[in-house]
Amino acid sequence: MRRLVAIKILLHDGATTAGAVLGVVAIIFLVGQQLTVFFGLLNFMSAIVDHSGADAWIVSKKTDNINAAGSLPIRYADRIMGLHEVEWAEPVLSVGGLVKRKDGRFQPVQVIGLARPRLAGGPWRFSEGSIGALLDYEGLTVDQLDLRVFGNPEKDDILEVSERRVRIAGITKNIRGFGGTLVFTNLNKAREISRVPADRCSNILIRFKPETEIHQGVLKLKKMLPQAEVILTESLSAQTRLYYLKNTGIGSSFGFSTIIGILVGIVIIMLTMYTNILNRQKDFAVLRALGARKRDIAIVVFYQALFIALIGIFIGFLLLALFLSGTRDSRLPSYMFSWVPPAHGFFTIVLCLLGSLLAMRKATRIQPASAFR
Amino acid sequence: MAKVAVRLNEITREFFDGKQIRMVLKKTNLDIYTREFTVIAGPSGSGKTTLLTIIGLILTPTSGRIMIDDKDVAHRSEDELAAMRMKKFGFVFQNADLITALSVAQNVLVPTAIQGAPVSAESKRAMEEILAQFGLASYAYAMPQQLSAGQRQRVAIARAMINAPILLLCDEPTSALDIESSTTVLDTLKRLSQDENRGVVMVTHDPRVFPYADRMIKLEDGEVIDDSKSGGEEKHEE
Numbered sequence: 001m002r003r004l005v006a007i008k009i010l011l012h013d014g015a016t017t018a019g020a021v022l023g024v025v026a027i028i029f030l031v032g033q034q035l036t037v038f039f040g041l042l043n044f045m046s047a048i049v050d051h052s053g054a055d056a057w058i059v060s061k062k063t064d065n066i067n068a069a070g071s072l073p074i075r076y077a078d079r080i081m082g083l084h085e086v087e088w089a090e091p092v093l094s095v096g097g098l099v100k101r102k103d104g105r106f107q108p109v110q111v112i113g114l115a116r117p118r119l120a121g122g123p124w125r126f127s128e129g130s131i132g133a134l135l136d137y138e139g140l141t142v143d144q145l146d147l148r149v150f151g152n153p154e155k156d157d158i159l160e161v162s163e164r165r166v167r168i169a170g171i172t173k174n175i176r177g178f179g180g181t182l183v184f185t186n187l188n189k190a191r192e193i194s195r196v197p198a199d200r201c202s203n204i205l206i207r208f209k210p211e212t213e214i215h216q217g218v219l220k221l222k223k224m225l226p227q228a229e230v231i232l233t234e235s236l237s238a239q240t241r242l243y244y245l246k247n248t249g250i251g252s253s254f255g256f257s258t259i260i261g262i263l264v265g266i267v268i269i270m271l272t273m274y275t276n277i278l279n280r281q282k283d284f285a286v287l288r289a290l291g292a293r294k295r296d297i298a299i300v301v302f303y304q305a306l307f308i309a310l311i312g313i314f315i316g317f318l319l320l321a322l323f324l325s326g327t328r329d330s331r332l333p334s335y336m337f338s339w340v341p342p343a344h345g346f347f348t349i350v351l352c353l354l355g356s357l358l359a360m361r362k363a364t365r366i367q368p369a370s371a372f373r
Numbered sequence: 374m375a376k377v378a379v380r381l382n383e384i385t386r387e388f389f390d391g392k393q394i395r396m397v398l399k400k401t402n403l404d405i406y407t408r409e410f411t412v413i414a415g416p417s418g419s420g421k422t423t424l425l426t427i428i429g430l431i432l433t434p435t436s437g438r439i440m441i442d443d444k445d446v447a448h449r450s451e452d453e454l455a456a457m458r459m460k461k462f463g464f465v466f467q468n469a470d471l472i473t474a475l476s477v478a479q480n481v482l483v484p485t486a487i488q489g490a491p492v493s494a495e496s497k498r499a500m501e502e503i504l505a506q507f508g509l510a511s512y513a514y515a516m517p518q519q520l521s522a523g524q525r526q527r528v529a530i531a532r533a534m535i536n537a538p539i540l541l542l543c544d545e546p547t548s549a550l551d552i553e554s555s556t557t558v559l560d561t562l563k564r565l566s567q568d569e570n571r572g573v574v575m576v577t578h579d580p581r582v583f584p585y586a587d588r589m590i591k592l593e594d595g596e597v598i599d600d601s602k603s604g605g606e607e608k609h610e611e
Contacts, residue, residue, distance in 0.1 A: 371464070
């Protein structure tokens with residue numbers, strides 16, 4: 001009966017209920033949208049590392065993020081290949097370049113050069129062509145999201161990158177770096193673009209043999225290369241993300257927006273539920289006179305908060321799903337980890353119950369005698 | 374034979390109005406009986422509603438004892454008093470005060486399950502019987518707003534009756550009704566008061582009610598100034 005009373009009152013007071021549901025929708029959608037953009041940006045920060053297929057990376061000493069890699073002697077790769085624990089070791093060159101657009105303007109890009117024939121660390125999703133296209137000396141991939149900034153070139157069009165001729169051999173699908181536009185080519189073309197000497201590279205990717213215990217392999221490499229840093233792929237990814245969170249203000253900016261979203265939602269919930277109780281004071285007094293205890297009234301308000309939360313969560317996630325679906329192929333970063341929606345939903349229920357505390361306090365203080373006034 | 378449903382012993386009630394303490398009910402001794410239609414009358418501010426709510430265990434007295442089944446219940450915990458209110462009393466308010474969000478049937482069932490117990494088949498049967506008895510069977514699924522004022526007040530009486538209370542406590546239930554509806558409600562309450570296991574206590578200004586009374590308690594300035602029975606001798610069981 002308490003649940004029935006709670007739900008019937010909510011349905012009967014449609015306008016105030018809609019207000020409270022709007023508060024929950026605001027929390028789910030605003031916070032969820034901020035989180036998807038935030039996680040999307042996190043993915044951009046370490047995308048090259050996360051999709052490299054390597055177990056570990058060799059980087060310069062004191063490298064704090066993958067996009068600020070130093071310079072390593074390429075002979076390290078040959079030395080590492082001498083170890084029986086290692087399946088492959090491939091150098092990668094990461095440099096800046098300027099693409100000359102069809103209209104004569106320039107577009108800065110991050111050029112990733114990959115060693116042929118394995119092309120380890122290369123692009124992982126294509127809308128046109130395949131990674132094999134980078135075996136071609138002039139081959140370069142651009143992303144479909146960046147076609148507009150390059151003046152809408154097509155596959156097999158010729159472009160200039162830092163005054164060097166390249167051919168668009170493939171178009172990748174939604175692969176972007178934190179710094180913006182990523183293009184992939186082979187090591188030789190990247191060297192030509194950047195004028196980096198042939199004996200240097202930015203990083204070396206390592207894949208251990210399946211039977212090798214990865215931590216043991218890393219320790220062995222550390223002993224072998226004391227002048228360089230050997231780091232597990234997942235550690236480098238985390239380190240890169242942490243660097244950007246600490247040094248760019250992204251973390252605090254998104255944190256602030258998230259807190260504002262939560263505050264806006266909780267205030268709406270609090271005020272509308274409180275108003276609902278004020279409008280229903282007589283009903284609660286009558287219920288108390290008829291035998292309801294304070295805890296029965298609290299339970300009625302609890303059910304109301306829960307019901308509002310569940311409806312709001314459903315609508316909020318529906319809107320969020322539409323938003324995610326609408327931005328999937330846009331330049332807007334968006335990504336949602338699978339654990340986030342349940343955690344976000346649970347957190348919102350807790351917030352909604354907290355928001356109802358004021359209303360609960362008011363409702364339980366209504367005296368049964370006031371039914372007689 | 375009539376029985377004492379509630380005995381008030383040396384009851385007083387004070388209120389603090391923000392400036393001073395006011396004695397709204399002076400030392401009162403009363404026995405309220407079953408099988409009796411008791412009317413509490415008096416001018417505004419005389420303490421009628423205070424007396425009714427003390428009888429109904431809604432207000433606790435400042436001093437004195439409320440005896441039910443020979444036990445003093447005046448200062449029991451809020452939860453115990455709520456449970457006793459639910460089992461022992463039925464309340465009929467001035468404007469019916471049905472929960473507008475609930476149907477007629479749901480309103481009548483509220484006192485059976487508001488403490489969390491599921492609505493039993495027995496309660497549902499009782500609800501159907503009571504509604505039929507009051508000529509409201511066809512309105513079971515109607516909403517209170519769809520009923521006339523008189524019908525709403527009859528639903529309120531049905532709600533008050535659902536737990537088979539020993540007393541029906543009514544706070545001016547006819548003040549907002551026209552003559553016809555008022556007569557129907559009073560006839561119903563009079564009939565209900567003739568059961569030896571149930572009494573009716575009504576607070577009212579309405580002189581149309583007085584002829585229905587078996588007993589008139591008149592209050593003035595928080596004091597009982599008259600307590601008289603009308604009609605023949607009535608046997609009371611002590």
